[in-house]
Amino acid sequence: MVPASFWDHEPVRLALAERHLGRVIRAYRCHPYHGRVALPQSVVAGWLGITQAQLSRVENGPPLVHLDRLTHWAQLLRIPAVCLWFGLPDQPYRAGIRVVEMGSDRPPSLRKIDHRGLPAETATVEGASTGGGGVTDRRRFNILAALTGLAAAGHPYLLASPTNAPGTIGMEQVRLAGSLVNDLRQADATVGADQLCDVAIQVHARLSAWAAKANYSREVGDALQGALADLGIQAAWLAVDAERRPEARPFLNEAITRARIADDPRVEVRALALLSLLLRESQPGESLHCAEAAMRVSAGWATPRLSTLLHLRKAHAYAVLRDASGFSREMTKARRELDRGPHDDDPGFVDFVDEQELNGIQGLSNLALGRPERAAQSFRAITANPSPVYRRNQVLYTIDLADAAYQQGDTNEAARIALDVLPAVSQMNSGRVSRNLAQVRAKRAAPGNATTTTRQFVDAYDRAVSM
Incomplete structure (x- = not known):
């Protein structure tokens, strides 16, 4: 030592x-x-x-x-x-834009939603139960703390107005923007995007305005275009998770343009992959085209995990289109690519592509195809092997398991699963998580679903969102 x-x-x-x-x-x-x-x-x-x-x-x-x-x-x-700028297992996570110990024992917010599943104002509430949600770290994200962390690191440029920023941009500032994307990605994987979304949008706006006025070399300019594109993609993803979807697409359109200017196909593929996800429910045909475009751009250099992600995007789009054969074909290809394992050249944005994600997309696709029994099998595989890193996705797929149980007619099991996951939802800052749970609550309250277990869940849920 x-x-x-x-x-x-x-x-x-x-x-x-x-x-x-x-x-x-x-x-x-x-x-x-x-x-x-x-x-x-x-x-x-x-x-x-x-x-x-x-x-x-x-x-x-x-x-x-x-x-x-x-x-x-x-x-x-x-x-x-x-x-360090990231957390070690069983140790506090404090560097840069990180979880901040706030002194209060209140968990992060459960987004207020009505019983139709529509998001309302965000409110900080206690979990409905102190049990069943695993270890509660009692941390929450705070926008001011995140911005203060950037300034404390000695790089206030991204926080200053363009008139107060230096007249020249160097690689140091470009690297800072890149490190912020990594920070946002890691933080979002833990608790979701509600408070992080505004951080990303604000910094992207200020860096864009600064770049429009500052001087920089050709080399810095190319790197800056890529950094702005990457930051815009991250802002778009956070908008998706925060249930602010209309704000996402302009960032992605801009990111694709910047990636082409910088001749950065990796950033372009990331933007197209996210655009495919954004569109898969409302415009599944266009979602499929975006995934296919990403495959064309990445042909010859895509790693197995990146290929897995793109095949999963296509598989889900086919499922929403009710094309069972197309879904099955792409899932087989995704499985084959995932089995090839990680690669040294894996881009950071595919870190979450693992067995859990494959099972999750398979479950969601089977729900779209009207196969709740198969969907439940996939979601149970996830809950049986929880991920210590991607907690938000774990919670989402647990809620989907409750929905699959409901679609199979087992309302008691659906309510039990939803009741167990409710404290974990109280630790999330994800409008998407809150919306999905609200939809589960709306189904449990339907006529004919009144059992002891369903009433317990509905009562606990209503107490949580009313506090």
């Missing part, structure tokens, strides 16, 4: 401030503590379980965003949690 002063060495501190674990590893290897000769890449690569060539790409390539790999390598190198 290295001494505590090891982490105060200037190159290490700068690499940590840049939120680039590859550069942190390089600074670690070259630290004077190890003597005049740096630790060889081959040695450190062996510690990390990768090849020397892979470590070279990690050190010199774009920042890592895969949370599992970040946490695993940080633990192997014994980097103090206080130095």
